[in-house]
Amino acid sequence: MFGPPPPVPAVSLKDFDARKDDITNELVEAAETAGFFTLIDHGITIDEINAQFALSEQYFDLPHEVKGRIPHDIKTNNGWEYKSQIRQSTGTADQKESFWIRRDSEWPTDNEVSNFRDTTKRFMGKCEEISRKVLACFSVALGFPEDHLNEAMDVEAADNLTQMRLIHYMASENSLGTWRAGNHTDVGCLTLLFQRDGEDGLEICPGRESHNDHAIGDTFHPLPAVTGPIVVNIGDMLMAWSDDRLxxxxxxxxxxxVGKSPDRYSIAYFNTGRKNVIMQGPLKKYPPITCGEYFLEKTETQFGGTFRRQPVNATARA
Incomplete structure (x- = not known):
């Protein structure tokens, strides 16, 4: 079922230092309602976005046995996975493959994808800069010190859980509205999502009141894919950390x-609290818990705690 689209405002980060108060108000208003907003004037050019997508396509076009050189590790959540996420909401595997990356991850070689590591690390660095600005705004709005959430998500720390994920949804014929990724919320704090023109499919469903609320509404709204603006959404961890305000x-x-769904590529940057950081909202609505414990609990809720291990056909191509 579809209804009138909810407001998903575009928030400009232009002149951030001079406009920080106004930007904070816009971010909070969006986060308290739709839980989604888009960022413009964020500092990553269209050329840089397209270059990262080009590398993603090159990587996913590799044979399975090459991508399988860096298999998904359920302990670190890094590496390549193929149709291995089974959503509790659907009982079926998402129709996609992905490559999870942290700064200290193992990388494809230049022989496999030229300049993959250097270009991707620069792109991740820009995502870090944007995230720091948004998280500083939310920290102040929640009554924390400005650096509270950024220190909790310090990517330089040994226990950091922040990751980037390259995603490829395979083309399908006559899919009749099936789920390329089933209904879900994001487990971490703040997600930056990059999409490309014409590769639609993302739909959102506002209305959740508690980070423990498992009920899914029946009114979803399409959010068209556009190259350039960054789609940002709040994750469960930040909802709990804000006492359900965000x-x-x-x-x-x-x-x-009806008809063929083309290949869809997206890039998601997941800001997640460090494993050993203790999180608790300003109102102390919920008891303190480490981000690592919270992450595991929510992962178990969504996936039963693990990715399903599915044998890969070495001769297949995604």
Whole structure:
């Protein structure tokens, strides 16, 4: 079922230092309602975004046995996974493959994808800069010191859980609205999502009141894919950390009802609290818990705690 689209405002980061108060107000208003907003004037050029997507396509076009050289590790959550995420909401595997990366991850070689590591690390660095600005705004709005959330998500720390994920949804014929990614919320704090023109499918469902609320509404709204603006959404961890003030709402990626759904590529940067940091909201609505414990609890809720191990056909291509 679809209804009138909720407001998903575009927030400009232009002149950030001079406009910080106004930007904070815009971010908080969006986070308290839709739980989604887009960022413009954020400092990453269209050329840089397209270059990162080009590398992603090159990587996913590699044979399975090459991508499988860096298999997904359920302990670190890094590496390549193929149709291995089974959502509790659907009972079926998401129709996609992905490559999870941290700063200290193992990388494809230049022989596999030229300049992958250097270009991707620069891109991640820009995502870090943008995230720091947004998280500083939310820290102040919640009554914390300005650096509170950024220190909790310090990517230089040994226990950091922040990751980037390259995602490829495979093309499908006559999918009749099946789930390329089933209904879910994000487990971490803040997600930056990059999409490309024409590769639609993302749908959002506002209305969640508690980070423990598992009920999914029946009114989803498409959020068209556009190259340039960054789609940002609140995750469960930040919803709990804000005493449910900032909303982590359900979303999904849906195939077309009729005809062929083309390949869809997206890039997600997941800001997540460090494993050993203790999180608790300013109102202390919930008891203190480490970010690592919270992450595991929410992962178990969504996936039963693990990615399903599925044998890969070495001769297949995604």
């Amino acid at each position: 909303k982590a709402n359900f979303h999904r990626v849906r195939a077309k009802d």
